[in-house]
Amino acid sequence: MGDRALKTFYRHIFFFLGLVLITISAHAQKEPQYTQYMYNIGSFNPGYVGSVETPQIAGLYRAQWLDIPGSPRTIRLGTNVPLKNEKMGIGFNIISDQLGPSTQTYVKAAYSYQIDVSEKAKLSFGMDLGGSFLNIDFSKGTFENPGEPILDRQIIERFYPTVGAGLFLYQEDIWYFGVSTPNFLTDGIYNDDVATVIEDRMQFNLIGGYVFDLTETLKFKPAFLINYIGGAPLNTNISTNFLFNERFTLGASYRLSSSVSGLAGFQVTSGTFIGYSYDYSTPPLGEFSSGSHEVILKFYLGKGDGTTSDNKSLKGKPKQIDTPRFF
16 A cells, blocks of 8 residues: 555544544543643643632643644633632633534633641632533545434534533642543433434543652652543553743653653743643554644733742732742
């Protein structure tokens, strides 16, 4: 088989698998994956939104599996806002996930309430409400299975509600552990012309990390993220990051049986962070893709106002923390 024929063959295979992934994603609530998940926890765990010190705004763009037609593209805009009583928080997320002929847009509002479980540790309970808009336009691709029920219609548009929840246990700037599910509503979402690939399944996310102070100018944080859907293999992510002089972040990540990643970040100011990651796909996918790129930009509103270098607040000003948070 020649190179051109081989590429055509894999392109058709990709579109077919894409159809399966689209239905799984829509029907089983499988949400987009991230390499920089440690800076993006609020997008999949509503318990996180009240744990932040100051309001945050985050934007993320991910281009996955470059060089493969119809490969995933993800855009996320989110906010995490602690309320004045320091017990509650609210958040808002808009996530657009494109795969082949489909575009799925999530819109969610989150609320969290936290309690003290010890002198230093806190446990935050969160819920989010929202919905997902699904659009599938089969005119954007070439499909060779016209007998399949899902291909009988040129354009499919659906909306379904989402109700998610999460727990987030943490000690400020030291460690964290969270568990969440993006949606409990898995029954009766689609009719038979769409929901013919798999049965309903809920997704569960398990995340954790720890920050080690190696020296006065160097911090080290290992972290993990595990995504689970019943009947599907675990999606396991393991990462390590180093923070130099409270400014520069360098690290690596491994997604089991999928990719190896390099991560870098820069604290531009006390209130602005930019991060980048590159994923190298392992074989066999790596033979046809030049990898994946992900960029995240975070703004910490009010960060650094009214503070001194030793974190003591000025008279009449609320105390803030200049040291950038590592999660």
